[in-house]
Amino acid sequence: xxRLGLVDYGMGNLHSVQRAFERLGAEVAPVRxxxxxxxxxxxxxxxxxxxxxxxxxxxxxxxxxxxRRSCAVGRPLLGICLGLQLLFERSDxxxxxxxxxxxxxxxxxxRWAGHPIPHMGWAPLQPVQPSPLLPSGSPDxxxxxxxxxxxxxxxxxxxxxxxxxxxxxxxxxxxxxxxxACQFHPEKSSEAGAAxxxxxxxxxEHG
Numbered sequence: 468x469x470r471l472g473l474v475d476y477g478m479g480n481l482h483s484v485q486r487a488f489e490r491l492g493a494e495v496a497p498v499r500x501x502x503x504x505x506x507x508x509x510x511x512x513x514x515x516x517x518x519x520x521x522x523x524x525x526x527x528x529x530x531x532x533x534x535r536r537s538c539a540v541g542r543p544l545l546g547i548c549l550g551l552q553l554l555f556e557r558s559d560x561x562x563x564x565x566x567x568x569x570x571x572x573x574x575x576x577x578r579w580a581g582h583p584i585p586h587m588g589w590a591p592l593q594p595v596q597p598s599p600l601l602p603s604g605s606p607d608x609x610x611x612x613x614x615x616x617x618x619x620x621x622x623x624x625x626x627x628x629x630x631x632x633x634x635x636x637x638x639x640x641x642x643x644x645x646x647x648a649c650q651f652h653p654e655k656s657s658e659a660g661a662a663x664x665x666x667x668x669x670x671x672e673h674g
Contacts, residue, residue: 468494480515487664513548518616555570560575582633587612592639600642
């Protein structure tokens, strides 16, 4: 059984994420400090709320450098919603430095007539670069979003999926090395979300 560390810093939908992985057969343990990471095959970084308070809580829990070290040694990490945004260097939502695990920043969604912010509800993913989250040839994948900001990676090659927003499209999911992240909520995305989490678990177990 795969043991996952669920990073608990007080700003994530922990129960829903934990239940989603447990339904897939994973063992999920809370991570509130560096020592708890050691026995975990991979980490999950959820997040609901604003960028600066999230980074402040991670810093207060002394989790910022341990997360960076964990990724540096190759331990897989999956970011969800705000957890994706925290992987980048900074956000227009605040002033604090992000984890900096991926180069780039997070920008407010552009305003389009008829598209209220936050972007909330179901939307289909637009595949970009194939990844274990969204392999080549995947069927149409509708997932659930709640967000007002989206990542702008410095290297667009890490983007595995986008989502239409107004007359453009924004980052919906990224993959780079051992880092994966979804702007949407796979744990709230019915069977499509469960399938993505299942594929990620399989990648963690088998590479």
